[in-house]
Amino acid sequence: MAKSEPKPTPVSHVDEPELHKHDSHETDVHEPGPRNLFQRLYAAFESPGRRRALHVAILAILIVTPWISSQYTTVILTNALLYVVLCLGLNIVVGYAGLLDLGYAAFFAVGAYTVSILTQQFGVNFWAAIPFSLMAAALAGVIIGGPTLRLRSDYLAIVTLGFGEIVRFTARNLEITGGASGLSHIPEPSLFGWHIDSSIDFYYVFVVLAVLAYIASQRLFDSRLGRAWLYVRHDEDAAEAMGINRVATKLTAYVIGAIFGAIGGIFFSVNLGAISPESFSFQQSVLILLAVVLGGMGKIPGVILGAFIVVLGPELLRDFGTLRLLIFAVLLLLIMLFRPSGIWPEKRS
Amino acid sequence: MLLQLKQVSLSFAGNTVLHDVNFGVDAGRIHSLIGPNGAGKTSMFNVITGFYRPQQGDITLDGERIVKRKPHAVTRLGIARTFQNVRLFREMSVLENVMAGQHCRTRAGALAAILRLPSQRAEERRILETSLECLDFVDLLGHQDRLATNLAYGHQRRVEIARALATEPKLLLLDEPAAGLNSHEKQALIELIRRIRDERGVAVLLIEHDMSLVMNVSERISVLDHGSLITEGDPQTVQNDPKVIEAYLGQDDEELAL
Amino acid sequence: MTWYDSFLQQLVDGLVLGSFYALVALGYTMVFGVIKLLNFAHGDLYMTGAFAGFGGLSLISGFVGTGWLGIFIAMLLAMLAVGCLGVVIERVAYHPMLGAPRLSILITALAVSLVLQNAALAMTGGQYTAFRTDLGFDGFNLGNLYLSYNQIVLVATAAILMIALELFVSKTLYGRAMRAVSIDKDMCRMMGINVSAVIAVTFFIGSGLAAAAGTMAGAYYGSIWYFMGFLIGLKAFTAAVIGGIGSITGAMLGGLILGLLESFGTHIPFIGSEWKDVFTFSILILVLVFKPTGLLGKSEVERM
Numbered sequence: 001m002a003k004s005e006p007k008p009t010p011v012s013h014v015d016e017p018e019l020h021k022h023d024s025h026e027t028d029v030h031e032p033g034p035r036n037l038f039q040r041l042y043a044a045f046e047s048p049g050r051r052r053a054l055h056v057a058i059l060a061i062l063i064v065t066p067w068i069s070s071q072y073t074t075v076i077l078t079n080a081l082l083y084v085v086l087c088l089g090l091n092i093v094v095g096y097a098g099l100l101d102l103g104y105a106a107f108f109a110v111g112a113y114t115v116s117i118l119t120q121q122f123g124v125n126f127w128a129a130i131p132f133s134l135m136a137a138a139l140a141g142v143i144i145g146g147p148t149l150r151l152r153s154d155y156l157a158i159v160t161l162g163f164g165e166i167v168r169f170t171a172r173n174l175e176i177t178g179g180a181s182g183l184s185h186i187p188e189p190s191l192f193g194w195h196i197d198s199s200i201d202f203y204y205v206f207v208v209l210a211v212l213a214y215i216a217s218q219r220l221f222d223s224r225l226g227r228a229w230l231y232v233r234h235d236e237d238a239a240e241a242m243g244i245n246r247v248a249t250k251l252t253a254y255v256i257g258a259i260f261g262a263i264g265g266i267f268f269s270v271n272l273g274a275i276s277p278e279s280f281s282f283q284q285s286v287l288i289l290l291a292v293v294l295g296g297m298g299k300i301p302g303v304i305l306g307a308f309i310v311v312l313g314p315e316l317l318r319d320f321g322t323l324r325l326l327i328f329a330v331l332l333l334l335i336m337l338f339r340p341s342g343i344w345p346e347k348r349s
Numbered sequence: 350m351l352l353q354l355k356q357v358s359l360s361f362a363g364n365t366v367l368h369d370v371n372f373g374v375d376a377g378r379i380h381s382l383i384g385p386n387g388a389g390k391t392s393m394f395n396v397i398t399g400f401y402r403p404q405q406g407d408i409t410l411d412g413e414r415i416v417k418r419k420p421h422a423v424t425r426l427g428i429a430r431t432f433q434n435v436r437l438f439r440e441m442s443v444l445e446n447v448m449a450g451q452h453c454r455t456r457a458g459a460l461a462a463i464l465r466l467p468s469q470r471a472e473e474r475r476i477l478e479t480s481l482e483c484l485d486f487v488d489l490l491g492h493q494d495r496l497a498t499n500l501a502y503g504h505q506r507r508v509e510i511a512r513a514l515a516t517e518p519k520l521l522l523l524d525e526p527a528a529g530l531n532s533h534e535k536q537a538l539i540e541l542i543r544r545i546r547d548e549r550g551v552a553v554l555l556i557e558h559d560m561s562l563v564m565n566v567s568e569r570i571s572v573l574d575h576g577s578l579i580t581e582g583d584p585q586t587v588q589n590d591p592k593v594i595e596a597y598l599g600q601d602d603e604e605l606a607l
Numbered sequence: 608m609t610w611y612d613s614f615l616q617q618l619v620d621g622l623v624l625g626s627f628y629a630l631v632a633l634g635y636t637m638v639f640g641v642i643k644l645l646n647f648a649h650g651d652l653y654m655t656g657a658f659a660g661f662g663g664l665s666l667i668s669g670f671v672g673t674g675w676l677g678i679f680i681a682m683l684l685a686m687l688a689v690g691c692l693g694v695v696i697e698r699v700a701y702h703p704m705l706g707a708p709r710l711s712i713l714i715t716a717l718a719v720s721l722v723l724q725n726a727a728l729a730m731t732g733g734q735y736t737a738f739r740t741d742l743g744f745d746g747f748n749l750g751n752l753y754l755s756y757n758q759i760v761l762v763a764t765a766a767i768l769m770i771a772l773e774l775f776v777s778k779t780l781y782g783r784a785m786r787a788v789s790i791d792k793d794m795c796r797m798m799g800i801n802v803s804a805v806i807a808v809t810f811f812i813g814s815g816l817a818a819a820a821g822t823m824a825g826a827y828y829g830s831i832w833y834f835m836g837f838l839i840g841l842k843a844f845t846a847a848v849i850g851g852i853g854s855i856t857g858a859m860l861g862g863l864i865l866g867l868l869e870s871f872g873t874h875i876p877f878i879g880s881e882w883k884d885v886f887t888f889s890i891l892i893l894v895l896v897f898k899p900t901g902l903l904g905k906s907e908v909e910r911m
Contacts, residue, residue, distance in 0.1 A: 100713050147896040153709050154645040155895050158844055162888035165841070169885045216463045223462035223469070224455055224476065231438055231449050238436040241398060243424035243453025243516050256459055282837065286721065293714055322729045329721035336715040337703060 062207050066200045074203050076315055078271065081206035082264055083307035087291045088213045088300065089260020094289065095298035096226060097253035098233035099149070100157040103164025104261055104288055106144075109280035110137045110167065111262025112269035113177055116186045119270075121176070126189035130266060137262030138255050140167075145254035150247055164285055172277040182276025186269055202271045209267060213260060217300050220256070229253050230298075290332050296342020305343070351376040351552050352397065352428070352520055357406030357416075359389075359396055359576075366392045367403065368576040374520060379546055379553045381563045383587075384573035385597055390556045391433055393573065394522050398430050399423040411519065425453040429513035430522040433556075435505045437497040443508050444493035447480040450515025454479075483511040486549075487541060503534045510541065514549065521545060523555040527562050535559065539566050564588065572596065612751040617870045623758050623827075625866020626765035630820035631843035632850065632858040633772065634693075634813030640789035640853045641809045644701060647716040649817060650840015651723035652689055656818025657825040657835060658727060659685035661738050674741045675760070682822040686815035693814025694807045702803075720840075727833035735832045738825040761823050768819060769859050772812065776855055781808055789853065838884065845891040851904025860902060865890070 066074045086108060093101045114136045118129035148159045171177040178184075188197045196205060220226045228249045231239040236246050269275045287310055295306030310328070317324035335342065352374040359367040366389050374380045382390050395401040397408060399420040408416040415423050424430075429450070438446050455476055461469040484490050487507040492500065497508060506526060513521055523542070527535050539562060545551050557563045563570065563584070570587040572580045574596040580587060587593055631653050638646045663684035664677055671677045700719050704712045746755035776782035788795050788805045795802050824839075825831045846865040850857025868890065873883045894901065 094710070098708075098710055100710055102717070144892075148892070151895060151899065154713055155848075155899065157713055158645065158841070158848075159892050159895055162841065162845075162891050166885050166888050169882070173881045173885075219462050219465060220459060224452060224457055224473070225459055225462055227445060227448060228452055230441060230445075231452075234438040234440060235436055237400070237420075238432070238438065239449065240400075240420040241424060241430050241432070241436075242449040242512065243421045244449070245419070245421045252459060286717070289714070289717075297710075322725070322732060326722065326725035326729045329718060329725045333700065333715065333718035333722055336711060336718055337700065340707060340711045 059211070063204075066203050071199055074199050076311065078199065078203045078206050080308050080311040081203075081210040082268055082271075083288065083291060083311050084210040084304050085206075085213045086261060086264040086288050087295075087303050087307040088217045089257045089264065090288050091292050091298065091300070091303045092217065092220065092229075092253050092260065093257035094292055095296075095303065096221070096229040096233070097250055098153070098229075099250060099254065100153055101160045101254070101257065102157050102282070102285055102289070103160035103162070103167070104257070105280040105282070105284040106160075106164040106167040107137045107140060107258040107261030108265040108268070108284070109171060109277075110140050110258075111265030112275050112279070113171060113183075113265075114262075115266045116183045116269045116275060117176060120183060120186050126187070126270065127191075133266050134259050134262050137258045137265075141255040141258030142251065145251050149250040149254065161282065161285075164280075164282060168277045168280055168282075171280070178276075180277060182274060182279075183269075184274035186273050186275070188273070189270055196270075202267075205267060206271075209263065213263075214300065214304070221300065225249075225252060290328065293332065294335060294342060299342065302342050350374070351378075351411060352554070353407075353409045354393075354397070355407045355409075357393075357396060357403045357408065359392060359401055359403045366576050367396065370406070370573075370576070370578050372571060372578055372581075374552055374554050375569075376519070376552055377546060377550060379542060379566055379568050380555070381567035381570045382554060382556050382573060383558075383560075383563055383570060388573040388596075389576040390573055391524060392576075394430060394524055394556065397423075397522065398428055421453065424516055424518075427517075427519035428522065429516040429518035429520075431506070431509045431513055431524055431526060433524040433528070435502070435509055437505055437508055437512070439496070439498035441497060442493065443484070443489065443495055443497055443500065444477075444480060446497050446508055447483050447493075447511045447515050448476055450483070450512045450517075451476040451479055454517055479517075480511075480515055483515045484508075486514065486544070487511040488537075503530050506530065506538075507541070510545075514545070514551070518551055520552045520554060523553060523557075525556055525558060527557055527559045535562055538562070542566050609751070615749075615752045618867070619752070619754065619758060621867035621870030622762050622863070623866070624870060625863035626762050627820050627824055627839065627862075628843050628846040628865050629769065629859045629862025630765055630816045631839055632846040632862045633769070633855060634817045635844055635847040636850070636852055636855060636858040637785075637809050637813045639847070640855075641785060641806050642701065642705065644712055644716065645844070646701075646813075647713070647840070648696060648719040648723055649813070650836035650838075650843065651720045651727075652693060652814045652836070653817040653821040653824075653839055653843075654727060654831070654833065654836030655692060655723055656685045656689045656814075656821030657738070657831040658736075658821075659688045659818060660822025660825055661736065661831060663688075663822075664738075664740075672741060673739060678740060678742070678822070678826050682819055685818040685822045689818035689821075690811040690815035693810040696814075697806060697810040702806075724833055724836070731833055733833065735830045738829055738831050740826050740829075742826065757827055761827055764819070764823065768816060772816070773855065775812075781805065785809055841891075842887055845887055845894075848891060848894050848899075848901055851901030854901070854903040857901055857903035 065077065086104070090101065090104045093099050093104070111133050114133040115126070115129045118124040118132060119126050144160070144163045148156055151159065171182075172180050188195065190196065194201075196202060228239070228244050231242065231244055232246045232249050239249075240246055268279075291306035291310040292303050293306070294309055295302030295304065313328065314324050317327060320327065350373045354370055354372040357367055357370045357372075358365070370393065372393075382393065384390055392401060396403050399415065399418050399422065402417060406416065407414065410426055410428060413426060415426055415428070418426075438449065455472050457466075457469040457472050481490065481493065484493055487510055489504060489507055489511065492504065497505060500508065506529075510521075510523070510526070526542075527538055530538060542553055542555070543566065546553055555567075567584055570582065570584055571578055572587060572590075572593050579592050579596060580590045582590070631649065634649050634652070635646060638644060638649070660678075660681045663681035664673060667680055668677055671680060696719055700715055701712065704715050742757055744755050744757070746753055746758070776785060784795070784800050784805045785808070787800060788802055792802055795805075821836075824835070842865060843862065846861035847858045848861070849864055850859070850861025865887065869883055869887060872886050
């Protein structure tokens with residue numbers, strides 16, 4: 001059959017984009033509704049220059065803080081920074097890829113136990129043990145994620161919960177993991193002659209980790225892979241039709257999340273010098289999830305804020321005793337019912 | 350032959366949806382698939398793009414077997430599609446939507462992204478440029494920062510086409526692209542389909558109920574009825590085929606207004 | 608003891624355990640059937656039921672004592688109270704979320720679970736509470752096997768409750784409406800079925816059964832605490848999945864199978880009881896991966 005006559009491109013096409021430019025509704029881009037404190041803050045730091053200034057300011061505060069505050073504050077802040085790492089990791093899984101992981105503490109545990117066992121029982125150098133520990137976590141992520149990521153999201157939630165419990169029970173039952181009492185006297189690491197042992201030393205280690213986790217999250221978010229997570233979360237079929245392998249994409253998110261968790265676990269174990277199965281309970285997973293949901297799934301500054309809230313909140317609520325966990329639970333429920341996208345405003349596109 | 354289906358049969362729980370379909374699309378051709386409602390047209394798209402797995406038959410693209418491949422693999426091999434009901438990523442920007450199409454033509458992984466390797470940055474730039482070019486092609490440059498869901502319906506359809514073009518396909522499947530468009534927009538769609546073929550060399554296979562559009566734009570038409578291909582030919586032949594008229598009889602649609 | 612006696616002993620243990628699992632699994636499966644929600648809080652309703660039964664028994668023990676009658680009345684009170692609690696939870700927390708993305712609903716359910724758990728924690732200070740009864744451990748010997756009346760009554764009560772539920776679902780109008788709602792909600796609305804009422808009844812019954820199991824477990828084991836619902840919630844979910852989630856008969860079957868599997872499985876050499884829970888969760892994961900529809904579940908049309 002003969003090709004139909006090719007039509008010349010109509011001239012009007014050339015200037016039509018101009019027309020559209022004029023009637024494009026700029027207002028549609030922004031979310032309408034009340035601008036809360038965070039939105040105003042966010043808007044104030046929208047330009048790259050100001051944002052850089054904000055970054056520098058925050059970094060300066062982080063560096064100076066231990067010199068002007070008590071050791072107690074330093075220890076609490078160290079814990080908050082640990083949570084920043086863990087929450088940014090879980091945020092990739094839950095916030096970006098939309099996979100509900102209720103056993104995230106398992107990866108935290110795998111990282112911590114692998115490095116502790118290698119350094120304490122096999123005398124491996126701490127830094128040399130890290131790659132093994134990360135590989136173990138990635139492997140665990142592949143083993144549990146590979147077959148289950150194609151399941152419905154609620155099944156996945158339960159499988160990850162079950163996996164978290166399996167890891168905890170295994171740690172409690174094995175001899176090499178020290179059973180229910182766990183491992184203690186985990187050697188502190190040195191770096192080029194710097195023996196990392198004081199609480200201020202560890203504080204700075206966690207500042208570095210949190211900053212790296214932040215940068216990595218941000219860069220992943222602005223990449224091809226980060227967009228693929230969002231596509232798959234929004235519409236799996238459309239994403240597949242665009243040539244995105246949804247299982248592989250989810251698995252990548254899961255494994256990267258596992259590695260973030262393991263990094264947190266590795267430094268958690270050397271910081272404390274001792275670990276036990278109870279450090280990696282379901283409650284731990286829930287607390288990390290709470291922080292991610294609180295700040296707003298998928299929003300990096302929100303998640304960081306969430307991490308600080310779940311760590312500093314209980315310290316501030318110490319007088320309430322066991323009630324403080326109840327307060328947290330009610331808070332989570334209220335957020336889901338009234339502000340499901342978290343306290344940080346949506347700001348994408 | 351660019352796309353070839355040989356003896357493809359598909360059934361769901363004993364109901365035959367496609368029966369022994371032999372079908373082909375030539376490279377660089379604008380080809381239409383028509384037929385009454387429920388004839389199996391969209392199912393055929395789903396079989397071609399890997400969303401459904403046929404019980405029988407073989408499908409090849411450029412000689413390469415694509416049957417039993419996952420949808421993402423089929424797209425990578427060169428078949429892009431749009432959906433009957435627009436399936437944009439509604440809460441993402443127009444540009445991000447189109448960038449999705451470039452995913453299968455790029456490769457940077459997590460590590461490259463975290464380290465911002467020069468290759469990764471060059472790739473991101475290329476994704477951006479190609480996506481903007483595709484948006485320009487469908488005349489939507491200037492809308493790239495809006496949320497997809499805020500666009501007018503006709504524009505959403507064009508974004509979907511731009512997104513499909515961003516996968517750099519050899520064959521583009523359009524599922525009822527004119528549905529919900531006014532006559533002005535339909536005219537623009539005809540132009541766009543022709544330009545896709547003429548300027549980008551992409552073959553187009555479309556399902557459409559608007560017969561005047563089908564007759565106007567197609568070089569070849571295949572008619573599907575009850576899961577079987579009943580006739581095939583140029584618009585003139587198909588229009589006068591008694592079998593086609595019979596297939597549409599009992600359908601009270603104005604679709605018959607050929 | 609011969610292998611035969613030990614076999615019988617494990618059979619009895621498995622049945623007792625399985626009865627608890629089955630009763631709790633029913634709530635999971637019923638709720639999943641009507642609103643396709645995995646109710647994370649269900650295990651905590653079981654815990655709440657145990658505390659409600661304990662509270663009920665303390666209230667009425669002055670009049671009827673803490674024997675069979677007292678426990679029976681306490682169980683009914685607990686079923687009523689927790690049933691209502693279930694309805695309230697559905698109304699307040701789940702109903703507004705039904706249109707939301709699944710991730711949000713799941714997290715909401717998790718939040719409800721945490722609220723119940725931590726409310727109990729705050730009230731008890733995390734301590735075990737003794738659930739004192741006059742039941743004792745009377746029973747009789749069957750060969751070398753000792754069967755207590757408690758065990759018999761417990762398994763029988765569970766069986767009666769399950770038979771009653773089966774009759775309710777298959778014979779009554781509400782039961783049939785429940786099945787219809789699980790198939791097509793919109794169609795039911797068009798047919799004039801009060802879907803909200805059916806969902807409420809489903810939550811009431813599911814929560815009530817969990818409360819019955821909770822009270823019985825409290826009386827049987829003699830102590831209760833705020834975290835008792837977590838593990839059984841997970842295991843009952845496993846049971847529901849084994850049976851085929853959404854299937855009522857499947858939940859009963861799955862509960863018994865899991866009870867027996869645990870009871871026998873933990874006596875396999877080299878595995879031992881400390882691996883019991885690992886064993887159970889491994890079963891859960893394997894079933895979900897290889898046969899997500901379970902034994903009696905209906906398969907969804909599979910795509911891709």
